[in-house]
Amino acid sequence: MSEDPRGDRRKWHERLQVTLWTLIVPPTVWAAHFLFSYLWAAISCAKQGDFARFPTLFVAGTVLALAAIALSGWIAHRQVRMPGSPPPHQDGTDIDRLRFLAKATLLLAGLSFVGVLFTALPVVFIGDCR
């Protein structure tokens, strides 16, 4: 897909600017989800004393976080495969810098995805506030 025969008409995900800020999108989503989980549990335990076995809010938040990380990872995956010199991306060129950042973003997306799943697991196994 990324090797578009019509030349420089790039896909939307190829035109996205890749910076240090986009690099930290996946772990930032993990952090937001983690904070959300902690606050959700702390407030529902402190103020309600309990939470339902499959609380909708928590599931929705987790699915949203996983989707955001997956999207960020997918974009990074496409960018890693943009035409240019092969790895290791160690030349002083635009494409190498881009593909390096995309690769690092992809790896972080993988880690963050696992991290969100880890965070969600206790809710599956621990159903109450004891």
Place this chain on the structure above:
Amino acid sequence: MSLHDQDDPALRAAQEQRLREVWAPPKGLFLRWTDTNNNQVGNWYVLTAFAFMLFAGVLALIMRTQLAVPDNDLVGPGTFNQLFTLHGSVMMFLFAVPMFEAVSIILLPQLLGARDLPFPRLSAFGYWSFLIGGVFVSGSIFFDAAPDGGWFMYPPLTTRTDLSGLGADIWMLGLSFIEVSSVAAAVELIVGVLQCRPPGMRLNLMPLYAWYILVVAVMILFAFPPLIAGDVLFEMERLLDWPFFDASRGGDPLLWQHLFWIFGHPEVYIVFLPSIALFAMLVPTFARRHLLGYPWIVLAAVGTAFLSFGLWVHHMFATGLPKISLGFFSAASEAVAIPTAVQIFVFIVTLWAGRVVWSTPLLYATGSLAIFVIGGLTGVMVALAPFDWQAHDTYFVVAHLHYVLIGGTLMPLFAGLYYYWPLVTGKKLSDRLGRTAFWLIFVGANLCFFPMHLSGLEGMPRRVFTYPADLGLGGLNMASTIGSFVIAAGIAVIVLDLCRSPWRQMAPRNPWQAGTLEWLAHPQDENWGIRSIPLIESRYPIWDQEDFVRKVDEGRYFLPDAEEGRRETIITSVLDARPVSVIRLGAPSWKPMLTALALGGVFILTTYHLYWLALVSGVATLAMVLWWLWTGTAEIPEKPSKPIGHGMELPLYISGGASPGWWAMFITMMADATAFSGLLFGYFFFWTRHADFPPPDMAAAPGIFWPMIALMLALAGWVATVAAREIHARGGIGAGRLLLLFGLATSLAGVPAGLAGPWLSGMDPATHSYPAIVWTLAIWTCLHAAVAAIMQAYVLARSLAGRMTPHHDADIRNVTVYMHFFALTAACAYATIGLFPEVA
């Protein structure tokens, strides 16, 4: 100037002479201490931190001697409490963190081919703050007044003045002062990595050490401020009896634990990552190949940094929090093993794929990895709540943390010491002594700390000054004590090696045949950092770029001269390191040292309750800072731009988002906002801990009216400053000044308006945690309003003095950054104290 001009040896000699004069260190018995060059300040920093390490090590030896046999009476329980508290605090706050800052201050400019970091005077200020605060805290033990509450100072024992003495204040205020210097170093290092890279050094070519330092400096911004917030609350309780941690008056000691460990756990990675970063430099050198998996290291550094902020409650597993909360933190604690392991595998694979040279630094590196992995594995064990309940506060935890810190911080630093000593002094250390020391430390560490796993599992609690013989732990403790002295012997060998260094031969240049920029340094080093700032095309330019060293030495790259007699370096863009401007760096000065002295006075005098003198010291600090800024920053250059060689002409003045000053303000304010969020967390934490918060009898205080007035004033001041910036940039100097004057008035009016709510509704902060935290948020915000007023007045004065013009408007742009954060602080604070009681 063209490339060929540099063929002329006379020209090169003249350039070198000018550079030498500009960068000459100040001479003389007293003047030499005014130096700000990263080489000198970095060396002082390293030596001081090393001295604190030796001091804390001696404290540990006294403890181990006391524990060698059961029922020993070498030291009493009071002294023992001071010993372990000071040992932990000094190792963490005065050795591990400052050592990372010190090493980075020395190495970073070399690694980045910069003449110096962007704010050399800030580095010097950080050093003097560290020295004063460190001596103050450490010296207390000689007056039997050292802190004795353990290095995490849990209230309520430490906040009750009838149960703890001056030591708690010394810890709190002395270390707060050092935290200021850590934040200063973080600002310096972040801006250094992002903006002082040599042309061509894009993000994918940056040395991995710089990646690590960037990540760690950002972590400091988010980790240290919660502790500063905690310190503020802690001292308010000790000095003014505001009951934040007193359960009988609506406070909660757990709040301190949260704030401390939000700092304390990332802190572990703050001291681990920069040490492991040294491996990323020395492993490729001794594997004789490029490091494999560069993006994987970036993953590991960034991933660890994020995950490390989700671990803090694993220090609080035994406090009775809901199991679901423990589950979240246990999960994150297990997840952090992934990036940690990734970087270890990257190093192993690189060594495997290379042709290994078994040098002394590499010996330390591999040995420390072995020790670290053992500590990491016990970490995976104690991250599981049920196991932790058994091992909590026993010697098992002591064993775990020492394996982590010796393998993850101390020994990697020794690897770095043996690797980088030739860079700093031009001489190699002895391989024979180095290897002897390594084996002593390696064997000693295992002999000292491995038995602690067992004594811990058999029930020996940490922090006891003695134990009965019936417990049957005498043998294990004796083994630990012998091990500790073996470690000490190893460190003594290293000290001996260092002391013999001045009498040794000079080493050749780049003695390890490394490929990275820092090894351009010459054994008889010039003070100027680098002869000319190179164009980078590879991760290992000395290995890969043709004639690289000669071209740098002959000044064939950028900025080979100092025509105007000023210290300069190049600022480049963040992503691709395109040259943006040339900045003038601060020259040697008394101001950093005097400012640190004045600020130190504030903290030290407050410790002894000398409030009026502390106030005088505070005013002196403010005056020093203003004098420093007025004379040393945002200087309008004598010409708009200057050539840097190869036909490039760069501006000498930049303002706004491309300038280092703007970034420094932004980064400082991120830290400030994080500290504020720590206080805000306190408010909502109390809300979750009480069925009724605010308590019914205070539900109407502080009311909606005054907080909303204060918020309006803050927002008006913010809008006025932003408008002033825009109009001023378009040439409207008069209108800009009027708007600033209006902003100044609203900021000043915001101070009484912010305090009016709690004051007029008669809230007494000593009665309950609710009025105490409301007052704290109000005071914090009003102090920021006062600082806003000072900044607006400063900018106005700059404009009137002709030091700020529409084309040279760095001052107002930087102040606008402050105002953005101030507006955000005011919005959060006043919405919380004014509106939240309505919905709670």
